[in-house]
Amino acid sequence: MAAAQVIRSEWTKIRSVASTVWTLSLAVVVTLALGMLISALSKNEFDKMSARDRTDFDPTFISFAGMSLGQLAMIVFGVLVVSNEYSTGMIRSSLAAVPQRGTFLFSKIAVATGLALVVGMATSFAAFFLGQAMLGEHRAHISDTGVLRAVLGGGLYMTLIAMFSMGVAVMLRSPMLSLGILMPFFFLISNILGNVDATKKVGRFLPDQAGSKIMQVVTPVDDDTPYGPWGGLGIMALWVLVVIAGGYALLKKRDA
Amino acid sequence: MIEAVGLTKRYGDKTAVYNLSFQVRPGAVTGFLGPNGSGKSTTMRMILGLDNPTSGTVTIGGHPYRKLPNAPRQVGALLDAKAVHGGRSARNHLLSLAQLSGIPARRVDEVLGVVGLQDVANKRSKGFSLGMGQRLGIAAALLGDPQVLLFDEPVNGLDPEGILWVRNLMKALAAEGRTVFVSSHLMSEMALTADHLIVIGRGQLLADMSVTEFISANSADFARVRTPDTEPQLREKLSSALTEAGGHVLPEQDGALRVTGLPLPRISDIAHEADVRLWELSPHQASLEEAYMRMTQGAVDYRSTADQKAGLQQPLPPGAQPPMPVPGQGQPGWYAPPPPQQGGQPFTAPQGAPYGGQPPAGPYGAPGAAPAGQPNPYAQPAAPAAPVAAPAAPAQPAAPPAQPAAAAPQAAPAAPAPLTDAEPKSEDAR
Numbered sequence: 001m002a003a004a005q006v007i008r009s010e011w012t013k014i015r016s017v018a019s020t021v022w023t024l025s026l027a028v029v030v031t032l033a034l035g036m037l038i039s040a041l042s043k044n045e046f047d048k049m050s051a052r053d054r055t056d057f058d059p060t061f062i063s064f065a066g067m068s069l070g071q072l073a074m075i076v077f078g079v080l081v082v083s084n085e086y087s088t089g090m091i092r093s094s095l096a097a098v099p100q101r102g103t104f105l106f107s108k109i110a111v112a113t114g115l116a117l118v119v120g121m122a123t124s125f126a127a128f129f130l131g132q133a134m135l136g137e138h139r140a141h142i143s144d145t146g147v148l149r150a151v152l153g154g155g156l157y158m159t160l161i162a163m164f165s166m167g168v169a170v171m172l173r174s175p176m177l178s179l180g181i182l183m184p185f186f187f188l189i190s191n192i193l194g195n196v197d198a199t200k201k202v203g204r205f206l207p208d209q210a211g212s213k214i215m216q217v218v219t220p221v222d223d224d225t226p227y228g229p230w231g232g233l234g235i236m237a238l239w240v241l242v243v244i245a246g247g248y249a250l251l252k253k254r255d256a
Numbered sequence: 257m258i259e260a261v262g263l264t265k266r267y268g269d270k271t272a273v274y275n276l277s278f279q280v281r282p283g284a285v286t287g288f289l290g291p292n293g294s295g296k297s298t299t300m301r302m303i304l305g306l307d308n309p310t311s312g313t314v315t316i317g318g319h320p321y322r323k324l325p326n327a328p329r330q331v332g333a334l335l336d337a338k339a340v341h342g343g344r345s346a347r348n349h350l351l352s353l354a355q356l357s358g359i360p361a362r363r364v365d366e367v368l369g370v371v372g373l374q375d376v377a378n379k380r381s382k383g384f385s386l387g388m389g390q391r392l393g394i395a396a397a398l399l400g401d402p403q404v405l406l407f408d409e410p411v412n413g414l415d416p417e418g419i420l421w422v423r424n425l426m427k428a429l430a431a432e433g434r435t436v437f438v439s440s441h442l443m444s445e446m447a448l449t450a451d452h453l454i455v456i457g458r459g460q461l462l463a464d465m466s467v468t469e470f471i472s473a474n475s476a477d478f479a480r481v482r483t484p485d486t487e488p489q490l491r492e493k494l495s496s497a498l499t500e501a502g503g504h505v506l507p508e509q510d511g512a513l514r515v516t517g518l519p520l521p522r523i524s525d526i527a528h529e530a531d532v533r534l535w536e537l538s539p540h541q542a543s544l545e546e547a548y549m550r551m552t553q554g555a556v557d558y559r560s561t562a563d564q565k566a567g568l569q570q571p572l573p574p575g576a577q578p579p580m581p582v583p584g585q586g587q588p589g590w591y592a593p594p595p596p597q598q599g600g601q602p603f604t605a606p607q608g609a610p611y612g613g614q615p616p617a618g619p620y621g622a623p624g625a626a627p628a629g630q631p632n633p634y635a636q637p638a639a640p641a642a643p644v645a646a647p648a649a650p651a652q653p654a655a656p657p658a659q660p661a662a663a664a665p666q667a668a669p670a671a672p673a674p675l676t677d678a679e680p681k682s683e684d685a686r
Contacts, residue, residue, distance in 0.1 A: 009355035016348035017341055089339030093396060096304045096333055097356040099322040255307040 006098055006107035014081060014111055023077035024115070027158070028123045031070030035127040038065035039134035046138055058218035059140040060150045063131020067154065067215075068187075070123065071161045071208070074116065075182045078165030081112040083175035095256045105251055109166050109244065113159060120158030124151050146217040146229075153214030153233060160233075161186070163240045164207055170247025211236030257282055257435060258303060258404065262312035265298050265459075272298040273459040275312070280437045280454075282403070285430045287450030287467075288439040291552050295459035296439040297335070300408050303437075304333055316404055328357030332397035333406040337389035337413070342382030346373055346392050349381060353396050367395040372421075386413025394422070404435040411445060423449045443548035447471070457552040471544060479520050481527070482512040482536035490532045497530040498523065512536065 014020050042062050049057070085091040098104040128151045132139040140147050169178040186208050193203030203209055204225060213225065213232030227235060258280035265273040273295040280286045290296050301307040303314050305321030316324055316331055324330060340349050350364045368374045371391040376384070381392060390413055397405055407426070411419045426449050430436045440446050446453060446467075453470050455463040463470065481498075483490040495505050495513060503518035515523055520539060527534050 005355055005358045009352045012348060012352040012355055013341075013344070016345065016352070017343045019343065084341055088341045089336050090341055092301070092304075092306055092335050092339055093333075093353060094356065095306055096321075096331075096335075097328040097353055099305050099324070099327050253308075255301070 002098065002100060002103050003107050006104055007111055010108045010111040014115060017084065019080045019084070020077065020115075023073050023080065024119045027070045027073035027077065028119065028126070030073060031064075031066035031123050031127050031158075032130055034066030034069055035063050035131045036066075036134050039063050039131040043135050043138055052221070056218060056220045057138065058216060059132060059135050059138055060128065060147050060217040061215055062135070063128050064124070064150075064154050064215045065131075066127060067158065067212075068191075071158060072183060072187060074120070074158050074162045075165040075186060076179065077116065078112065078162035079169040079175055079178045079182065082108070082166050082169035083173060083178060086173040087175055091256050101251050102248060105170065105248055109163065112166060113163055116162035117155065117159045120162070121152070121155030123158060124154030127154065140217065144217070149229065150215045150217050153229065156233060157208075157211045157214060157236070160211055160236050160240050161208065164236075164243055167240060167243030167245075167247045171243065171250055205235060207236045207239035210239075257318075258314065258316050258437060259318075260299070260303070260312065260314040263299065263302060263309050263314050264311045265295070265302060265307060266310045271459055273302070273309075273456075276456065276459065276461055277312075278454050278461065278464050280435055281452070282435040283430060283433050284451040285426045285436045285438060285449055286452045286454060287446035288437060288454050288456070289441065289443060289446055289548065289552075290439075290456040290462075291441060292558055294457050294552070296441075296456065297408055298459075299456075300333070300335060300406055300437075300439060303406060304331070304335070328402070329359070329400040330402050331404045331406070332400055332402040333408075334390070334393040334397045334410055335406075335408050337386065337393040340381045340384075340389065340392060343380055345378045346381055346384075346395075347377040349392065350395055350399065354399050357400055359399055363399060363401075367398045370398060371395040387415055387418050390414055390422075391418070394425070402434070405429055405437065407436075407438045409439055409441070411440065411442070419445070443545045447544045455548065455551060462551050470547070473547075477539060477541050478514050478516045479518070479523055480508070480512050480536060480538050480540055481515055481523060481534060484533055484535055485511060493530055494527055494532040497526050497532075501526050514540075 039059075039062055042057075042059075046054070046057065085094060094104060095101060128142070128147075132141075142148055142151065165178070165182055168182060169175070172178045172181070190203065190206045190208050193199045194206060194209035196203070210227065210232040213227065214229040216229065225232075260279075261277050263273055263276040264271070276295075276299060288296055288299070298307060299314075302309050303316065303321065305327075313320065315321075319325075321327060321331065344352075347364060347368065350367065351361055353359075354361060354364050365374070365377070368377050371394050373388065373391050373395065376388065381389070384392065390410060394407070394410060397407065410422050410426075414422060423445075426436050426438055430451070438446070438449065450467055452466050453463060454461070465473070481494065483494055491511070491513065495507075498505050498513075498515055498518060501518060501522070503523070504516045506514040506516075508514050518526070520537060524534070524537060527537075
């Protein structure tokens, strides 16, 4: 079966380059370290907070604070998995061996996504427990309402970010171009658009703004977001679907 | 069997391949020749279904590549030796390709042995030399033990031993009844390796014939005849006399005549009867390289111009002579460095340069003469370089150094034709 062969081959490819280990371990380390740091700071700040801030206090969400940076390493992972083929020219050998380009692309994305899911889930759970340990008496418990959903959602969020990057990289092919667009977008632009009042209504439908809703347990008092946690993740998944479909359409008709 | 019919590929308004039709048959090495940018690689990519032809079709065994059942077991290709992730070891690179095609992993070690890379199998390919990269690419092509093999410039970067190995490998693969399609821009290499030649230039078919045919069609013997330069009318006279006698006369750039279809003694007799004195009458054989260059000359995309070094040169000290350019450099008639027999002595350059490096054939057209006249370069101190250069210099029809670059393309007088023409016979034994 062609897909099984491609998946085995993609696994060999992904495990035999150093960038996989580097990007994924960076994603884990950054997410955990920053999450712990911000959790510890929040614990110290808690006593100085206003009453309103205290009602909005979301210990689960705080422990995921590191993801805003950790997701950048996930983006690099997703981009490199795809664009390595193009920057080395390996894509020609690959497509000559698998003329069914759809099989090739989806197997490649499946392998990288599987790996991202495992790492993302592990990171999410570790970030939660380590963050809660830092928060001390303000901590949340995994059995609290919505917390398990948020933690699982954190893992899914990391995975979808990686998939989104893969789709973009398939379309753009160049690693520099893909990273040059994705990094500032997710690190700055999307955050600005999603938080400035003027653009908020549109900005919150951006993939990361919508997707990160799943990691919230405590909804802020004056929150008027038109979608719930799973709705937000669904919006993000739609984005992923669109870029991957776009990438597939381009790969199918483009000269390799 | 690879079959292309009316294959055309356009990138925007640039036509890379135009209306190309050919067949590559099994059991023979087919050389695919053309200058840089002539569309060889594009054609190879279209054969492999990587690029879609603008029009026309190319099939392997009757199927377009993308519809070929179990393609990687039927077709193996080396497209680009550099197309390897540098951080991946040679074995893992081949393993991923083998798995992609459902080829068992032990085959990887077999092909690593075949190409002689077993000792560096676990090293990152980043550190590989170009030659090692070529071997790795050839290993990838051999993985599926395919019946059809495509190699794009397989000998680039290989050492002589490697070139010989590739040559024998191609022949062995063809002898096993496989279809072997090898691109190159080196005619000399193809003349030794290939059985059949497909020559393209600017994306169009220039020749499709067996190597034997190519040789007999293009490397016919000819005689070079030179009449006294001082009396041009003698040249005309002899020219018409020879044509009358059934010879074919082509004027050469330096004023000599190239005569085919008449034996040397007959030419001499005709000249005698016509009362024309001869300064030269010598037998020659056009080399395959020359035939190929003549064929593709109009189709070369990238041509060098003379390097004017404007603003970079120190004013010459009074009395010093400006250096003569290397004959033919930057001029359309100049093709390739001369074969080693023609003054390609590696150690003359430091003393005699730029004259000594390439003594053009003298007025007597004897290519062997100049090297023979030169003393042992090791024994020669730097100072007496001038005497060596002196006899050569006047014979150079090369343009003066002040010639503007723009004039070069039209200024056909160019190189002394003997540079490429006058290969001694031994060179053409093939």
